[in-house]
Amino acid sequence: MTSHAAIVAAETTTAPGGNPTPSVEQSESAYQQIGSSMPILADASNARQANSGQSLDAAKRGPEWMARFGCPVWCVMDHAGTDGEPGWHQGLPAEAIAPTPFCDADPGGDSAVVLAARVTQVNQDPKVFGVETRLWVDVDCETLELDVAQTDVFIARLETFLPQLRALRAQLAEASKDDVPENTEAKAAWLAAPAKAVAK
Ligand SMILES: [Zn+2]
16 A cells, blocks of 8 residues: 555646645744755755756645645655645655766766655555655666665665775776777778678
8 A cells, every 4th residue: 555656656646736825934943954954955955946846845835734734844745736645755855866878868868867865754544554754765767665774774885885886987997098989981981881891
């Protein structure tokens, strides 16, 4: 009932609309508390909001909004708009973005999000289904749902990965020293006579 697949299905099929405009007078104190405890995420959120128009967090929307949709203060979902019904909530994301699109992406495509994570809470009908809060980590089309202990393990493994990545960077720098660009004339000749090239 609260599986990731079910939640995603709900997300893509519900867009209630018609709700009154939420109150924006508010509990800045709760927002400031969140912002000061997660400055890196707050900075990332500002950048995302500038790029995508992502909604405000629940603390900034105010207590009326939070009561109506059951939001924790850190939820940034627009339950009255495109993000669908209440019952699950997501916070600010962290993302690792590649410097280039994936190899099989369309030319001129966006840079690839290699790894993305955000806290997600499912609290629909808590007396029946309880409340479950996890870190959802998206890797390509797959999602991990981690508790705190599992997140610690994941962080430790990423911290092990980074020195390995730096070592590979050094290996790449050495191994690519003698790379040469393609010869455009020779390539054109090769393409003009593919059968001959293959026969060689
Ligand atoms: Zn929410």
